[in-house]
Amino acid sequence: MDKKKYKYSDLFDSLSSDIISQTYAFGEYLPTETELCERFGVSRITAQHALRLLEQRGYIRRSTKTGSRVIYISPQKRAEHDVVYYVADSSTGNRIFFAEGLSDELNKHGIRLIEKYFDNDEALLKHYVEECSSKAIGMILLPTTKFLQSDYLLQLKKQRFPFVVYDTYPLHPQFSTLAPDRFANVIEAFRYLVQTGHRNIGYFSLLSKYTGTMNDGRKGFLEATKKYDLPHCKSNIFEIHTDTARRFQSNTRMLLAKHVLSNLNGMTAIICGNDHLAHYLLAYARQLVIDVPKDLSVIGHDDYFQPDTPSYLPLTTIRHPFRKAGVYCAKILLSKLQGNSDIQINATIPGELIIRETTRKLTPAKVRLE
Numbered sequence: 001m002d003k004k005k006y007k008y009s010d011l012f013d014s015l016s017s018d019i020i021s022q023t024y025a026f027g028e029y030l031p032t033e034t035e036l037c038e039r040f041g042v043s044r045i046t047a048q049h050a051l052r053l054l055e056q057r058g059y060i061r062r063s064t065k066t067g068s069r070v071i072y073i074s075p076q077k078r079a080e081h082d083v084v085y086y087v088a089d090s091s092t093g094n095r096i097f098f099a100e101g102l103s104d105e106l107n108k109h110g111i112r113l114i115e116k117y118f119d120n121d122e123a124l125l126k127h128y129v130e131e132c133s134s135k136a137i138g139m140i141l142l143p144t145t146k147f148l149q150s151d152y153l154l155q156l157k158k159q160r161f162p163f164v165v166y167d168t169y170p171l172h173p174q175f176s177t178l179a180p181d182r183f184a185n186v187i188e189a190f191r192y193l194v195q196t197g198h199r200n201i202g203y204f205s206l207l208s209k210y211t212g213t214m215n216d217g218r219k220g221f222l223e224a225t226k227k228y229d230l231p232h233c234k235s236n237i238f239e240i241h242t243d244t245a246r247r248f249q250s251n252t253r254m255l256l257a258k259h260v261l262s263n264l265n266g267m268t269a270i271i272c273g274n275d276h277l278a279h280y281l282l283a284y285a286r287q288l289v290i291d292v293p294k295d296l297s298v299i300g301h302d303d304y305f306q307p308d309t310p311s312y313l314p315l316t317t318i319r320h321p322f323r324k325a326g327v328y329c330a331k332i333l334l335s336k337l338q339g340n341s342d343i344q345i346n347a348t349i350p351g352e353l354i355i356r357e358t359t360r361k362l363t364p365a366k367v368r369l370e
Contacts, residue, residue: 138333154175257281
């Protein structure tokens with residue numbers, strides 16, 4: 001057997017055994033990577049490999065800021081507590097803080113959170129939702145657009161099973177949802193740019209015919225052009241439909257980013273629908289020798305992640321309050337569990353503009369209208 005493979009699997013077996021035996025109980029933290037390397041005599045890569053597998057198997061939740069937290073609950077413990085499922089595509093980026101806020105609020109009421117990640121696998125998503133409806137008392141769901149379109153959630157509602165959909169919502173929601181207030185967030189980003197001298201501002205985002213979340217950002221941009229009397233900015237909207245983006249994945253988004261930067265027509269700033277699109281712009285700006293922020297200011301949305309490479313400037317963005325959103329989602333679900341299962345709450349939560357290095361104030365000469 002390969003020595004490296006044996007070491008990583010041996011470390012996984014040891015740690016998973018300690019978690020199952022409650023040596024590391026629910027909510028506690030595993031030793032750091034450095035401590036694991038010293039204790040087991042393995043390399044950092046081996047330790048990372050074992051921790052990654054523990055996360056994939058549902059034993060821990062990893063964070064670069066807080067470490068590896070145990071989320072496994074033994075069958076015996078699960079029988080002692082009411083359980084709520086959190087079903088999401090992944091635990092990457094700052095979404096980890098959403099799960100922590102959700103878990104902390106539910107724990108106050110003696111309810112345990114079980115995390116299930118489907119990694120963009122529709123069949124696995126459906127399986128988890130079916131499992132949840134039979135084994136849990138409620139669910140927080142981050143669904144795919146395709147699943148959101150299906151009648152499966154309406155069936156759960158007819159069964160009076162308590163659940164809340166987070167981060168997105170259908171155009172005509174018939175169940176409880178919580179999502180970022182993209183309408184207000186884009187207006188706030190627009191206000192900041194106007195305040196710092198920009199008068200020719202663009203908008204680059206995804207567009208969906210199924211959900212209202214991304215579309216709210218477009219509405220916010222159009223509202224801001226009226227509010228600040230900059231009607232010419234209405235022609236500076238660049239959008240890609242979510243179906244097209246999903247079919248061709250990153251290639252289409254990169255090509256559209258290149259198209260945006262090749263057709264600036266005097267634009268000095270662009271607001272993006274999410275951080276991923278903003279980073280595509282930054283990548284192509286370097287290729288086209290467009291200096292950010294000297295020639296172009298860029299604002300993202302979500303503060304979902306920051307690439308850990310020196311070549312990327314820290315992105316100015318709208319930070320979504322993930323932990324606060326987790327607490328709010330838990331409270332909506334708790335209201336349903338406390339006898340208000342038929343109540344429908346559709347709420348949005350505003351973000352906070354975080355100024356970093358991809359925006360700048362223009363000089364008076366540059367802001368003069370032509």
